[in-house]
Amino acid sequence: MKQRFHFFATCPRGLEAVLSDELQQLGAEEVAATDGGVAFRGDWALMMTANLHSRIASRILWSLLEKPYRSEDDIYRAARALDWPELFSVERTIKVAVTGIGCKLRSLDFVALKVKDAICDAFRAAVDARPSVDTVAPDMRIHVFLTEKMLTLYLDTSGDALFKRGYRRETGEAPLRENLAAGILRLTGWQPGEPLLDPMCGSGTFLIEAALIARGIAPGGKRSFAFERYPQFDADAWARVKEAALAKERPVESISIYGSDDNAAMLSICRTNLAAAGVADCVELSRADALERSAPAEQGVLVCNPPYGIRLEEQESLAVLYPLLGHALKQRFAGWRAYYFTGDLRLAKLIRLAASKRTVLFNGGLECRLFEYRMVAGSNRKPA
Incomplete structure (x- = not known):
């Protein structure tokens, strides 16, 4: 048509x-x-x-x-x-x-x-x-x-929402929607081949979306769509669109996407999801505390969706965590661009680093921020 x-x-x-x-x-x-x-x-x-x-x-x-x-x-x-x-x-x-x-x-x-x-x-x-x-x-x-x-x-024309890629087998608590993760990756300016690290990877949404981008894999390749049920649906034209998408896929040349988590069960879920998406060979996973994780390269992009505090005790523990995250960035990630996506707006103050950019985003109805920190040694630390 x-x-x-x-x-x-x-x-x-x-x-x-x-x-x-x-x-x-x-x-x-x-x-x-x-x-x-x-x-x-x-x-x-x-x-x-x-x-x-x-x-x-x-x-x-x-x-x-x-x-x-x-x-x-x-x-x-x-x-x-x-x-x-x-x-x-x-x-x-x-x-x-x-x-x-x-x-x-x-x-x-x-x-x-x-x-x-x-x-x-x-x-x-x-x-x-x-x-x-x-x-x-x-x-x-x-x-x-x-x-x-x-x-x-x-x-x-879509049917199920497009963030339902068809690869997610297991999730943790409140997983980040796939299209929001892909949009955040786009906002960071990350490009395939540039080192990317998620030090709190959870079920692996950032890692999988980055690997799909790096491989040139169409995100909707594992699912069906409502337009396929229309009377005017042209199956031959649709086959040509899918064939063109397959022709654009690329093999993984070298691993530059890294993920870690301190929870062994979450790492197991992440591996399952990576395999279901067909990108397990694109990502290097390890078990590590985000506060102790070292940078896998001299420069790159760190992207992270830390937990939001709902209960009082969670808010108190996060208030302790945020300055430690800032210290870890300062000590181990000079030369990196770090991005934290959170609905806890206290992070900006408590991390004690000067954000170079703050982008307003919404996770459903929850107003959130994507904070950017450009880690140049000696230039980001705020006074206590």
Whole structure:
């Protein structure tokens, strides 16, 4: 399908700029970032390519209509006017999700019900049957976005969120989402071949995403997508997109990605996930305390997602840990760029180092920071 369509790629807040760059590199047109995602235009092949290759997007949504509204009935009529049976078959299960910014209507749940009714009424009129609703694992996800005066209806081309790469076998507590980890790696400026270390690697999300980048492996290569269930799906075109992706994969030349953790059980989980992703030979793992870990090279990038303190005793132990982390960086990582991603904003003060950059990011609804420390001997230490 050479016709150009309007799409919207959602992403964790704070990653809109790097997602814009990524989509442009994939060939997207009319790229425009907004809060929570990036609008763009492209043909069907680009939509498939974005789903397969985007490391940062959460979903690729196909924009079906955008028009003003004043009431729930306006929304029903707009949704009812679409030719839903042309978009997917009545056997497909559906789910309608509604979000709004500045919307004055009383209930977003009621809007979801009206859109669901419009879809079912369209199918009844066309084929004398209606699709079933599945709120857990639907075949088709319909997204409704409302501002104060405008309605946008989307059909989700991704299905499961794109951070579900298909490689994660086990997790620890509150694992970092894969697309957020990939976006953070992009923000650090790290490039394949440059030494990379995660000294608190946990289940290995940073390490796996870095290894996939280094190998040129498409992040969506181990999963399926909702667009494969569309009536207009072109299996031959999709096969060509996947073949082109496989042709870009590279063998590992030398290991420059390192991970460590002081928890043997977490290292075992990390090894399982690395193997499932097909990149176990790209990463060197070791058991080590982050405070005692030495730099594996003279310079490189250290990236880390330290634990967040929820309970009081955890906050107290972290208040002790942060200055020790700063001391370890100063003693062992001169020449490195260090990045700490955390929802505990006390780190900036307690680590007693001068951050060269602070980037606001969101992990779900939690406001976080990515702190950058450029470790040049003798220049970063703050007075006690």
